[in-house]
Amino acid sequence: MTTTVRQPGATARLKPTFDGAALAAELDQVRRHAWQRQRVYGDQIGQASKVDWTCLALRSPGGDGDRTDPGGPGPVDFADTPWLERTPQAREVLRSIPAPLRAVRYMALGPGTHSHLHFDTKYGPSWGVARLHVPITTNPDALLHLDGEEHCWQPGEFWFGDFSRNHQVGNDGTEPRVHLVIDCLVVPELAEIFPDSWREFLLEGGAVLNRPATPLPGSPKEWECAFEVPETFTDWEEEDGAFLDPAVPRRRATVHAEEDHLLLTYEGAAPVRLIHLEDGEFRYAGWSEERTVQLHCAGGEVVLRSRVGSTVRTLTLPMLHHLR
Template identity: 55%
Template sequence: MSSSAPLLDTVPMPAEGVRLKPAFDAGRLLRELTSLREHTWDQQRVYSEDGVGAATEVDWRCLALRSPGGEADRTDPGGPGPRDFADTEWLDRIPYVREVLEFIPAPLHAVRFMALGPDTVGIDHTDPKYGPRWGVGRLHVPVVTNPGAVLVLDGVEHRWQPGEFWFGDFSRTHRVQNTGTEHRVHLVIDVLVTPGLAALFPESWQSYFRDGEVLYNRQENPQTPDEVRRLATRFPVPETFHLWEDDTPLSADLPVRTASLAEQDGRAVLRLADGRVFALVHLGDHEYRFAGWSEERTLQVFPDGPDPRVVLRTRAGSGVDELTVTAERLPA
């Protein structure tokens, strides 16, 4: 087991949010949004280790454009699970929004239209690990707003306007509120942080992306089913390893559970002894991240030699926590 701590002289994030380049056509966005408003959208839901959770109690509704498995009724942000993100049927009806998404040089996770109703105030909360330090970013493109629609992010009030393109660090405390008389609707885009994404930020942020606590994600390196089957192994993992919002060190004295790397439906999956299955994304050199999440946690398989092993890692910026466990080869 080994670990490394983040550097002490790194550049801090310049602000809680920033406008990106370019701006988008607010009129085209509004027309496409209007074409999708003929039915009532579903309430926003949360996502946790137990899967899709309860709906929000306030008037906060969503339409999923990308979701786990491409399910059109998923209003939650998703996360590690049995299926990766995919386009929903709604995205086929809005070609300009698709252009906007194709412009973003980073892997896309959840993409939703999110509508906050009039006279609605959300609660103060954080979205754990939704920030560049963990390799995840959340972007907003406002479509409909009014003077009473405010995002309070880390104590700062923001009133973003239609067609603008914004990043916010939603790992900080924030609240949405709409004291106006019409819905406030944003296109909300969750992405993995990449160097291409960093290039969309203004020059004043480039030193942060160069020398700050930023976790960059590698591109997927696809494998064939046979390649995955040759890596089939069984090994112990700490019981919190699959809990992506958890901060428990891998070296902690925790109970372990049995896990296995296997091939299922042509791709690599992590199977836990309790029956849970997590799709994996291959990054190269037999290292995988969870589908639906970033490189904040990975597992790397070393199947050859007399002592097969698996290296588990969690990351935050430049810091890495690492645990090596003994593995058992399984029949291919």
């Protein structure tokens, strides 16, 4: 990973602190509902966790209250689930975050449960994403090991963790350890809740800063087109810049209108909704500006970009045809 500014560390204590007792009382209400095992997300929803690691979604792709995965590029963006209406204390936490929210989940690690050592691909500011934690219930034997350091965050505290680094969680206590886990896009305003020591990294080249969505100029039909892309570009977990290799096989991509928005469909893959940024450049719904597609319909070109911090990799390709 190449960035121009060094990240200050793997974790940061954030501002403010919340009422842990009030959050715990609210948690008791929704714990009466049977939570489901956490699932991963790749090109689609993956298998359920084999250990006692359960979730309740307050925000999810499409606002589906039964989804326990963190989501990713897909045909719908993130929305509140019905559970968020029932958790006013959690809503207060979310209102304090000056950034667009992605998945928000209560995550419960059962007694005697341990994860394997792993990392969450591209879940860090260098790719435009931040994962925040507010512990609600914990115990001294519920520990997070992140990037070689041990943590036991306390109820009501507010933390950032770079979970793109190696980490493992375990609970050797007798009660579940429950955190409110919040994924958000990195924007300049997010630096306000980080320590001052993070300001340079977040604002001056270490992080991908996401631009706000803007209305699509003209009719969606005017943007319909087809082109070929390196197949590695269709894999949002691909190694940074792998799509630039001229030896990588290509697959057909089609942009077509659906009501008031655009869907990008790669050959053999599920469609992804496009979110317009500016000048015909789009990110994927459910993802950050780590990956964008820019359509120059008048010029008959498509520009593919991937980003890591201030590093931008670009590939310009011809359109096969403009479908208008």
